[in-house]
Amino acid sequence: MGKKSDLSNFERGMVVSQYAQLLGFSRTTISRVYKEWCEKGKTSSMRKSCGRKCLVDARGQRRMGRLIQADRRATLTEITTRYNRGMQQSICEATTRTTL
Template sequence: MGKKSDLSEFDRGLVVGARRAGLSVSAVANLLGYSRTTVSRVFREWSEKRVVSSARQSCGRKCLVDDRGQRRLDRLIQGDREATVAELTARYNDGQQKTISERTTRRTLKRLGYSKTPLGAPPNPPSDPGQSAETTASSGSTQPEPTPRTDAPKVDHKRKDKGWQV
């Protein structure tokens, strides 16, 4: 049997309100369509803590890079689009109490919508349309030699993480 999703704050309020109005646990369960265990648990939590919200939203690991950190990382990229992940991480960690790893930097950049491919560069350069299949077969290679494009920006392939683009 699978786990059902949490009750919203509104549904929790309905349970508490119905119980406070004098309905029994079984009557509230039948009326709202929840199990008696759920109704009694929600009402017990409310009567002990006077809170109807679920604590489930606060579980899990906290993000190391919050909204402010994301804006800071975005400004670092805008300042130097040619920076590598290692350089961005070092600049981000400079003066920070909580440092982050390069992996966290990559994950945050991906969440922000950045990629490593330069803007306008095709993933695979197109083959020369004037080159025939016989020319390719006679040269012995299975792939045609890519021709340099004059309209494409220059890409420096010496650095791995060159050029962050949105």
């Protein structure tokens, strides 16, 4: 049995096009991911490690839950003020709204 040769550029383009249609991604995305896999062995994106870190961790979420259970009619401003009393790093109302 002889060795099989690599795909020609045309055949590689056809494979990429078929996968793009099958998966619903653009051909550029498929090509880029394949290239990174071949060169670096990279199989996942690093998007989860980018961006700003959450100000309210799991402990803070539990605390906020207790504040809400204590006074269910509290406004967003009141909840934020009560949350910030015992914490070193204060949060704004938008962060409170997102956490809720």
